[in-house]
Each structure stands twice: as structure tokens, then as C-alpha cells.
Amino acid sequence: MSAFLSEYIKFIALYFKNKDVMVFHGLIGTVVGQTAYNILAFHCLCSPKKNYLYGLAAIDVPALAFFVNGVMLNQNTWDIVSECQTRRYRKLSLTAAFALLGSIVGRAVVAPVTWTVISLLRGEAYVCAFSEFMNPSSLDGFISTTPGPEIMALFPCKDVPTPFMNYSGEVERQLKYESQLLGWLLVGIISLAVFLLLCLKHCCSTLGYQQEAYWSQYRSSEQTLFQRTADVHAKYLAAECVKSFFGFVALEDQEKQLLADCKGIKSVIPRKEWNRVTGVYMYRETNDTPIYSRLNKWDMCTKENNC
Template sequence: MLNRSTWDLLAECRLRQCQKLSTAAAFSVLACVLGRAVVAPLTWAVLSLLQGQAYTCALSEFVDPSIVPGFPLGKSPELLAQLPCEDSVSAELKPFWRDIQRHLKYQSQLIGWLLVATMSVAVFLLKCVRRSCSPLGHQQEEYWSQYRTAERSLFNSTAAAHAQLIAMQNVKSFFGFVSLDSAQKELLGEQPNSRPVCSTDWNRVTGVCLYREKNGLPLYSRIHKWATYSKDEMEKEMNEM
């Protein structure tokens, strides 16, 4: 649950009170968060059911004795609960131990495969619904995915370098000098006058961003939107001057 989409949704609710986030968009983001979160527990559940050990231990006391021919009737649930443990089974029930264990494992494996089939169909249908509701074609969806990956990678690496530059400048201002290795000296030489980013700009590029268009041109992210509107504002100021 602790992935980027979770924090984007929380930031959107905190910064903009979800005013620009429709119900469908919020549902899409929540579905993405939950879909990633349930992968691990569902995988564990399927593997456990296919092995059959947990199911056998959990349900042996509720087994119906009539499924095994010749099984003595009237046995207490406490005795039936010992069936998964071969060493604890009484001599009277030992001949039936393997048949009951096999029956419970068959049930467990059947439920496991049904769960796999249900998950597969559900994922396929959800993807079909998402594609049908998307305003983009398949190729543009692929491009948008590649753009998000490239932007996130570049943003993270640039943010790390920018944080280093600001830290270098502040440490140098405090001590009068700063101890740097060759790579840091080269970075500081390339960008000697880096400036901090104001909180307003940080808030503008933070939060959930779904596909938007401006004058027929796509806006693929909040940074893309910020860059476009910043350029328009600069051109407007220049025209006024």
C-alpha cells in the first residue's frame, strides 16, 4: 500500500481537497493502489491452497466421516483435528488418515485453482474496462507509460543532484569552504548558482495527474503541465513588456 500512488492521492486531497479529481479518477487510483497491495497476500493464499497443508490443518475437525467408507461414527472433533498430524492419530483412525488427508488436499487445490481463475478473469475484465474508458489509443497509452517512467527517473536523479548542490552551497556558506570529491566539484562547477524551488512550485507538481489536453496538445503529468503554463506566463509577460 505504501507506493507512489498512495502519496499522490493523499497529497491531492490535502492540497486541493480533491476539487479537480473526479470520482472515476479517484476510483482508478484506489484500484491501482489496492491492486498492487493484494498481489503478495493473494499469491501466498494461492500457494498455500495448492500445497494443501494449511487447509488440511484448519478443516480436518469439520470433515464429514461419511466420505470414507468404514470410518467409525461418533468421533469427537478433537480426535478429527489430530488427523493432519500422523504421529498423533490413534491406532483406530490410522487406516483412514491418508484418505481423509487426500480428500482435504483435493478440496484445497480445487479452491486454489478457482481462485487463480477468478483473479485472472477479474484482472482481464478490469483492464478491458480501463482501456474502454480511456480517451487514448493503445499506442499513446504505451507512450504515456514510457514518458512517466522516463520523467520519474530523470526527476529523481535531478532532485538528488539539486539537493547536493543546495547542500554544498549552504555548507560552504557556513564554513567558508566545502570538502568535495571530483564528481561533486564538477557538478558544482556546472551549476554554480542553483536556487531552491519555492513551495508553490512543489505543490503544483505534487498530486494525482490524469491525462489532460490544452489546445489539442497532451499534458502527460503535473510537471508537463507546470512547464507548459510557466512558458505561457513568460510569453505573456514578455508581450506585455
């Protein structure tokens, strides 16, 4: 159990220490998208039974879409897929899989939760969805003639019969109160969960704070440099193939200088080598030497000629 918590906390640490700004951009994009949607697109149908479905769909369907996109755009998702394809689960422990899935879900829920909280704090969708289920007896100045769901469903549009017109504002205020209360409760629960995870991380992690920070920085730097170098290598290989076909290749001056500096470049990288540096990897140590990634492990094994 302690080993499980230790490995899980390592991934939680990566999540909170990651320098990637995609989460922040996704958060801002969600806020802007939510605001634009409520201003331009949301119009309650004010029809019994349809209000409920439309209101909940306005909250839940975009949140689900954000979650699915968050999972698909997360590199860790494809690390798991690659791990399963190349190693057939042989080196993917249940602990590592659960920890990595936790990291993926943790990132993917940022935008959906933001959308849901803002929807609840604004209250339009909630008022639309639950107006027909509201008990008129809960209103200040009890309505003597109790309206049915057909009339209550009209309150979000303020298109109610004259005898009930005076209660339009009261209905909206009470439903928005409920909606905003749920929104703030959700914010509080999430804040508490984040606080507890941070406390758990610091209490249970086997790595010191500085080494955790270094591990996170290493992975971020490795990913950036690997992608940048892969772009140059792909351009070099493409240039060689185009030159072989046409007899020349039309390169810009900056590209010529860049490719001219690529000395000792590997023209072909075997699939076996790609598979060795691709997939899930948890922090490990060999003879008290830290190994931070699959690429780090590949480099050490290659230099020592023991892989």
C-alpha cells in the same frame, strides 16, 4: 458513465504498462517468503478450535500485511494524500479518485493473492484449519466408530489413536484436494478478471495504443529523471549550506564535477511550486495539446506565463 470508464481505463492501462519491476520483485519475494514460512515456521497445533484460528491466520494475516505494505509503498497513495492536503479535494473528482484507488488496490493485491494461492496449493494451513470439521462419513471405507472433533483435529499431526491411523492419509488427501481446488479456482477467477480488464481497456480507451504507451513511458521517465535530479539538487543545496558553515565542503571528485556542471540551478524552490507539481493528475488536453502530468502542465503554464 462513458467519461468515468474512460478515465478509469487510463489508470488500468498505466498499471499493466508500467515498467516498474517492483511488482515482479514483490511477487518473487512472496513466493520465497511463503515457501520459507511453510518449511520453517508453520506447525499445526492439532488442538480443537485452535487449529481453525491458526490455519486461517497463517493464510490471512500475512496476506493482510502484504496488502497494507503494498498500499503504503505505492506512490499513488501519497499522491492522493498530497492532493487532499494541498488542494482540499477541490480538483479531485470522484472519477479520478475512484480510478486512482483502483490502481492502488490493483498493485497492492498482487502479493496477498500470490500468498493466498500458494498457501492453498500447498494445503498445509487448510488441512490444519478444517480437519476438525471434516465429516468422517465422506472417507472411503466409512469409519464405523465416528471420531469427534478432538480426534479429527489430531490428523494433521498424524498423532491419532491406532483405530483411526489408517485414515490419516485419506483425510490429508481429501482436504488438500479441497484446498488446491480453491487455489486453482482463485487463479482462474483472477486470470479471467485480468483478461476482461485488458479487453475493456482496449475497447473503451479514448487514446490510441501508441499514445497510451507513450504516456506510460513519459510518466516513468519523468519520475526517474525527477528523482535523480532531485537527489543532485539536494546534494548541491546541502553542499552550499555546509560550505557556508565550515568555509569549505569535502566533496569527492565525481561530486565536484557533477555539481560544477549544475549551472543556473535554483537554490530555493518555493513550497507553492512544489505543490503545483505534486498530486493526482489525469490525462488532459488543452487546445488539442496533450498534457501528461502536473510537471508537464507546470512547464507549459510557466513558458506561456498564463498560470
